[in-house]
Amino acid sequence: MQTRKVDIVVIGAGMAGLSFARTMQQHGREVLILERSRAVGGRCATWRHADLAMDYGVPFLHARSPLFWQTVDELLGADVLSGWPQRVQGNGPTCQPRALDPGVRHAALRGGLNTLAKKLAEGIEILRESEVTNLKTLQGSLQLSGANVSLSTQTLVLAGANAESLRLLQASDFGPSTAGAMALFGLAPTLPTLSLLACYETPPTQPDWELLLPETSASIQLISNESSKNAAGHKLCLCIQARPAWSRQRLNSSAEEWACDLLRETAMLLGDWMMKPDWQRPHRWLESRLDSASRLRGPLLYTLAGCQLGIIGEYFNPAGGLEGAFLSGRHLADLLKETT
Ligand SMILES: Cc1cc2nc3c(=O)[nH]c(=O)nc-3n(C[C@H](O)[C@H](O)[C@H](O)COP(=O)(O)OP(=O)(O)OC[C@H]3O[C@@H](n4cnc5c(N)ncnc54)[C@H](O)[C@@H]3O)c2cc1C
Structure with missing residues (x-):
């Protein structure tokens, strides 16, 4: 060569x-x-399926830097969903602890965060x-x-x-x-994260939150309501992210096994019907983010x-x-x- x-x-x-x-x-x-x-x-990873774009890495943009936002606004303009997530439920920690602090601007992108890349x-x-x-x-x-x-x-x-x-x-x-x-x-060292996209074509109810931060769950760090970033009709698509310690213990287990555990926990938080999504997509991040x-x-x-x-x-x-x-x-x- x-x-x-x-x-x-x-x-x-x-x-x-x-x-x-x-x-x-x-x-x-x-x-x-x-x-x-x-x-x-x-x-900065987005999965596209049918008419939906779903983030399964970092779930939303959050930053104080004017230079960062100037670049985002210039490149993506009308596709910047400023303020997302507006409806946050639970007081558990976000991945970056200061992500939702006052003075930190946050936003999602209509086509998924990967459109920025x-x-x-x-x-x-x-x-x-x-x-x-x-x-x-x-x-x-x-x-x-x-x-x-x-x-x-x-x-x-x-x-x-x-x-x-x-x-x-x-x-x-x-x-x-x-x-x-x-x-x-x-x-x-970078922390691992097991992440699961789960989609429900005809959910019996829609959550009234965009981001759920459960305080007491041993396995779930956060659930982001990915369909709330898109015009998704009646569909409900969630990204369920596991806590780093829980993820580390399961890095060698089969994805089928840990995905089932995450769905079981989601069902306990939100209702039994969550156990059976119409489709799901697990992803194993060996290195997701640093300890802040x-x-x-x-x-x-x-x-x-x-x-x-x-x-x-x-x-x-x-x-x-x-x-x-x-x-x-x-x-x-x-x-x-x-x-x-
Ligand atoms: C599940 C999850 C949740 C997160 N939550 C948040 C959050 O809430 N807030 C936040 O700010 N951040 C969060 N992050 C972290 C954030 O995504 C990262 O900090 C950021 O994207 C890192 O960007 P980077 O360019 O440094 O690295 P990466 O995005 O990792 O880019 C590195 C690139 O290098 C390539 N590469 C590596 N080695 C080689 C090689 N030898 N040859 C060729 N290519 C190579 C890789 O394929 C990759 O594309 C999260 C990440 C994950 C996965």
């Missing part, structure tokens, strides 16, 4: 990688993103289904390789989840230069063999979560955009 030279290479088309790449491209730089999966967005990705060259597995320094450049890829660059940005970026550093020959980054990753206590102030930037290596993601901005991932990409772009 021939090795292609690119100005800037980003590994990961999640919110962090996309916000970085878009900003650098707007500053006239050549950027290429390599993405392991077929879709862009990473944990798709909009950010417009015009950027992205090689999908291209997992990078090896990094090395070679004659004053950084070399990347993996399934279908062989590239050489002067500026490389790691934009995966913590454990994914750590695996890449471990498989590199970067050695002691990045030992500090590897130690930092070890301090901030562990966040850094900014991205990491190294000089290796005369090249630049940046590391971004939700861990690298105090806001954390989706907002933190977006801002970490912008922050690194601000640091790099003047360099050639």
